[in-house]
Each structure stands twice: as structure tokens, then as C-alpha cells.
Amino acid sequence: MSSKFLSLNPEKQERILNAALKEFALKGYENASTNEIVKTAGISKGLLFHYFNNKKELYQFLYNHFADVMVEEFFNELDLSERDIFERMKTLMILKNKLMARHPEVFDFMVAASMETAEEVKEILNNTNTELIQASYSRLFENIDITRFRDEVDIQRAINIIMWTLQGFSNQELEKAKKLNKAHHDFDEAFKEVEVYIEMMKKAFYKNV
């Protein structure tokens, strides 16, 4: 019963959610220990199971909660006035990296969730994700100026190439950051490469300049 949980002291709510987030991200659903969660949350075992009937219910609440939070934060800060698709994707990536630096534990949890094999978890993800992601995807390309492209094929190809390229960049930077200081990372220098790259793309896909 999450109603009981929601009417709880917010500071304690957060402590419990963060403890669970960390544990699930680190160990995965099945190996995550409720004992460990209550220990780091500083509450008793009984209390956790007073708020959530069982492990699965806790996980479900957790996933929905943080998915909502991150999506909201993402679109609050995404600049939708940028009409150039390449520049839009660049800001999108920058924002993604910002959010990853700001909430690394949440991203760890989400990544771990997407790799889960437990049937109970897959079920939860399907329910939550389909609506959430589909709604988000169209908003990502809202208001884009497509008149500069040679034709429709180019648009789709540009999107594809942008997506996998920036993803590769993002992963590499993330890895580098983890190896260097294990905390947040300054992307400024790395983005100089991205600038070069973006100009390259424009030349390749746009009718003129």
C-alpha cells in the first residue's frame, strides 16, 4: 500500500527510496537484499514490509517514481526552441549527460532495470515503459525544421546516424569519467570534437552550406 508510504515524513521517504535504488542498481532485482536496504535506510525490517507488501511492490513503486521524475526533469530543461535537428540532438545529449552527472544512481538503476531477466521485473517495465517512451519520442523531434534536408530519406538517415553516434560518444565519455575521478566529469573539451562532427553532418545532409 503506497498510500501509507506517501503520507510519511518526506525525508524518511527519500532515505528509503534512495537506499532501495542503490541496492537494486548494484545487485539487480533478485540479488538485492531487503536486509541491506533497511540497514542503509536506517529503518527496521518490519517497517519496510509495513509500507510495501513485498519486494516486488517496492520495486514497482521505485521504478515508476524515478521514471516519472527523470522524464519530467528532462523535458523541463530541454530547449525545444532550437529548430535545427543537429543542434537539437547536441543539446539533447548535453542535457542527458548533465542529468547523468546529477543523478548517476538513477541512471545506474535504469540501466540495470533494462537488463533484468526476472520475469516479475520485465512485466513491470513493459507496463510502465511503453506509454512513457512513446510519448517522449515524438516530443524529442517536435518543432524541427525539416526544410533544409534534401528529402525524407535524408531526415531518417540523419536521425539514425545522429542517434548511434552521439550514443557512442556518450558512452565513451561516461567510461572515461568513471575511470578518471569516478564522479562527475567535465565534458567541455570533449564537446569540441562534437562541434567538428556536427558541422560535418550538416554539410553531408543539408541542401546548401
Add this chain to the structure above:
Amino acid sequence: MSSKFLSLNPEKQERILNAALKEFALKGYENASTNEIVKTAGISKGLLFHYFNNKKELYQFLYNHFADVMVEEFFNELDLSERDIFERMKTLMILKNKLMARHPEVFDFMVAASMETAEEVKEILNNTNTELIQASYSRLFENIDITRFRDEVDIQRAINIIMWTLQGFSNQELEKAKKLNKAHHDFDEAFKEVEVYIEMMKKAFYKNV
């Protein structure tokens, strides 16, 4: 003692190694179960610990063995006569994907190993990797024609951009393959995008055409 193990019937050797590979890849070092390994290998618990004194020794042997095997196979098939750096990187990626399709379990294991947190494992990886990777890296760029570049900076930048781009592509294709048929994947269509991309890069980095 691996000498005992090595003088064992090769078919049984393989059964044991594959079972262990699978289990470690799936669960990670600490959560991997030796009980599960012997069950899928079809041998008794005692026999496993007759060949390897303990869990760590088994893991160590496993890692060294498959690292050797994959590196050897990789360089056996890599075309080092291609002197254009962009084309070389393309064939390199194609080869990597081929090997991933051919030995997905080995790659799963390697990825899992690189994410291990157990101190015992990190120690093993350090010992094995440093020599192995450093030796490989120089071979990757052996015999490359650098006369077409404008200057040294361009070469380094090209390598960086190639690396993270192809990595992003590779990951995306891998994910797609997993979602579609969960087995091997036909990269032919996807590589059309890569062709476009490679031409783009050449234009951007080479002195002429």
C-alpha cells in the same frame, strides 16, 4: 592445478569451460554458483574442485584462456593490408561484430568481467589485460597510411571520432539484434549507413577528396 585439467578429454574440458563462462557472465563472480556450473557441465562437484583448487583459480584460468583465444582469432582475421585508416576501422568493426555473433557468450563474459567490483577479479584483470591490450592497440594501427591527413592533430582526432562513433553504432546494432531475434543479426543493411558515414569522414579529414 591447470596441468591436471589440460590433460583432460578435450570435449569435457570444453563442457566445463563453457558452463563456467555462461554462469560467470550471467551472475558475476560473486553470485556465480559452482553448483550451477557442475550441473550444466554434467560433472560432480568434487571433480571441479579436483581440477581447480577454488573458485578464483577457475575464474583466472577462464579469463586468460578466452582472452587468448579471442585476441588470436581477431588478429588472424583482421586485414592489415588495408592502409586507409577509415576503411581499416570499418573492417575492424565488421570483424568485431562477426566475432560477437560467432561467440556471443565470450563477449558477455568479457563485458561482465570489465564491470566486476570484486577485488579478487580486478586483480586478475589487471594482470592479464595490461600486456594484452597494449600489445593489441599498436597492431590495430599498424601499416596505416597517414600521408593523406593534413596534420598530426587530424590523425588523433580522426581516431577518436572513429572510435566512439563505431562503438555507438556497434552497441545500437547489438541492442537491435537482441530485441529482434535474440540471436545473430544481419548487419548488411546497417552497414549502408556506415558507408555514408565513412565517406563523410574522408571528406572532412583528408587533404583532397
Add this chain to the structure above:
DNA sequence: ATGTAATTGACCGATGTGGTCAATGATAAT
């Protein structure tokens, strides 16, 4: 028939699991 090596699986103590529940503490109403 004998010696040697391969192989078994019951067994060990230790640790940890998700979940329960009787008991206690705190708070507010009477």
C-alpha cells in the same frame, strides 16, 4: 589381482533469504 587415478555426491558449517508478528513507543483524544 593390484595399484593408480578419475569421479562421485552426501555432507559440512556458515551465511543469507523474504517475510512475520508479538511487543513496545509515541501521540492525540477522552
Add this chain to the structure above:
DNA sequence: ATTATCATTGACCACATCGGTCAATTACAT
């Protein structure tokens, strides 16, 4: 001061699994 209500505790449960051992059995060569 008494009572009723709710939050909170942590010892406890039965069970599962862990890495590792070892006396006993089987297979095989001499």
C-alpha cells in the same frame, strides 16, 4: 490519567544456497 490508534522495532522463522571437503566407489592400465 486512561484509552485507543498508529508507527516502529528486531528477534525469529523455515528454507535455500554457498564454497569446499572427503571417504568411498568406479575405471582402467599393468
